[in-house]
Amino acid sequence: MMGGMAGLEGREQPRGHGRATTARWSPAIEDECALEALELFGNPTEGEVPLPSRPESAAVARRLAQMVVLRQWGLGPRITEDVVLLVSELVGNAVRHTGARVFGLRMRRFRGRVRVEVRDPSRGLPCLMPVQETDLSGRGLFLVDRLSDRWGVDLLPRGKTTWFEMKVTDR
Template sequence: MHLTIGDHSPRHIRRIVRAYLHRWAMTELTDAAELAVTELLANVVRHVPGRSCGVLILRVTNGVRVEVTDTDPRLPEVQEPDRLAEHGRGLMLVEALTDRWGVAPNPPGKTVWFECDAQPGDGTSVRRGVHQ
């Protein structure tokens, strides 16, 4: 999907992510994937001129991969915000909720991605984030 997003767009994208995960029988990934994509889209809303981006949702061998591509060449970094700061925790959440995430230059901008692995059995395994 190629989009120009507004403040309420993440809600609609969450529904799309949820629909794909249900279709692919990976409902245990819904909460983590929805929250992680919301954080990536919030960064587009806050930092990308024109708020233009692409969203790609891929079924991979062991789960799901979501990519958000935008036109801003600045690469995001995990920050340790002041405890009273209103912003700056998004990538910390993505790191905590997903199994892997990363960022790659994609001229003229970048692609930020994450992957959530489907868990064998009941899906109660603890997730850990790995920045690659």
């Protein structure tokens, strides 16, 4: 799980930047990494972005979500933090449970809400399980259920799209 936006714990250090693991997180470094992710993978607001089904893709998806929600859409840090966390949970589920080689990430903004979609080729449905305080895993959909306004799964002819929506204030 990811801590607050300003913390270093739970954050992956980008490759090739020569920072030691004791380096401090900064918004400038995070913006640089997010711009790098946009260049490499594409903008999830312009169409579905394909990501490899590897644990590192959760970090890429978080960076893309942060760039879109905070910088492109201009929404506040609170909504950004929640969207980034929930994107990470959906991507983590796609990587761990679907057996896919690639999955897709898409982000859309509508009047009064944002929608994030993760598409994968598995038709296996995610399951919201009861969570205990002492559980070390299995909290992903619990967090999605608690922090989003709506979430669901759309079955496709080949796979599914797991999505969540959050209400936002339009300017």
